[in-house]
Amino acid sequence: MTTQKGDTEVVTRPPETDEALARPMRADARRNRELLVAAARTVFSDQGAGASMEAIAKEAGVGVGTLYRHFPNRLDLVEAVYQTDVEELWDTAQRVAAELEPWPAVEAFFEAFMRYARTKQTLLAELHQAFEKKPDLRSQARALIESSFDLVIDRAREAGAVREDVTGSDVMQLVSPVCTNASIEPEQAGRLLRLILDGTRAGAARTVLA
Amino acid sequence: MTTQKGDTEVVTRPPETDEALARPMRADARRNRELLVAAARTVFSDQGAGASMEAIAKEAGVGVGTLYRHFPNRLDLVEAVYQTDVEELWDTAQRVAAELEPWPAVEAFFEAFMRYARTKQTLLAELHQAFEKKPDLRSQARALIESSFDLVIDRAREAGAVREDVTGSDVMQLVSPVCTNASIEPEQAGRLLRLILDGTRAGAARTVLA
């Protein structure tokens, strides 16, 4: 969301829907906007970051004019896709925290994070530009992701499912590079994540550094 | 270097000129190739990674046809620029090690590394693609960079100018992220590098972790 022009807009932790700042958008417009973001996710994931704007408009079943009305340029669309992914990660954190036992919630959240990381990987090059243009985007996304980790990890810690001396931020700092570093093979990444999970779990052997 | 087709080619640490595998290239061709890489470095650094192939050919004073003869596509050119940068870093390491006192050599090498990092930063998005297409490129570059650090740091350590328990790889692992992480301001990066330098130097206060 976040209207294109808003510059000095501060997003509170759980951004929620901050709609209706201006007139509330016509129904068809809102529907098409959502169709477009969904189509972009599909097409990017199928064809890679090189997918054309035409292909995305077609997948959404609208004309390119409509696409460009909603997203004045390619980067805005990429940004929207990314932001949606991050928000989805936050939603997932809330959902698993509400529906699952503390430890299974952690595992489910890890899965979701890997999905998120995969998209980010695909769009890495374009996201890099987006981050340069809007440094806020990166920091806000990071903050929301950290909140997601906190939500799940704090809860598990309070329930005694993860060790006392570990924070959401700690886990994020360990997991992020594993998922983001392209030179780590998926198979190795899987092992590393399991290793992190095991180390995070309460009852793991405790090492004291010399 | 590295002919475009070569796939299973293993580059020994200091790659040196492995020319003359095929016939030795006509004089004008070699000259133009060098002109093109130099022009690309200039233009990328002036106009950013978005610079057009036409602009680069123009800067080099040749036609686009010539550009594409030498670099079949944009990525190949970016790759050549990067590789030149890495080789230049290696050359610098050798030069400062030969010409300067051990500690000033370390300082001079840090400067050179920051220049290298700046180019890498500019071309990050395109390099990412290049790395995906040729994983060797990344690992070979990394190896050569590590050798450069080793050369300078080992020498300084043996001369008693840097502390005993520090390796070239250690320093590289500290310095790289500082120079590469876009979310670190140049001013902060400068401070961090000075901090690393000071910590590396022999005679720095020694901390023992609890």
Add this chain to the structure above:
DNA sequence: TTAGTATACGGAGGGTGCCTCCGTTTAGCA
């Protein structure tokens, strides 16, 4: 229910950038 209007839609077309093709030029050799 209907007429009026602000809003949104579609897609042809302008502009630019990557890359190809081929006629022309030239370096290196006998």
Add this chain to the structure above:
DNA sequence: TGCTAAACGGAGGCACCCTCCGTATACTAA
């Protein structure tokens, strides 16, 4: 000093990003 393989240059094809504007439609007020 000719001959030829190699290299050069740049017009033009193609694909992609984005704009523009005539058409269609959701909402509102009577």
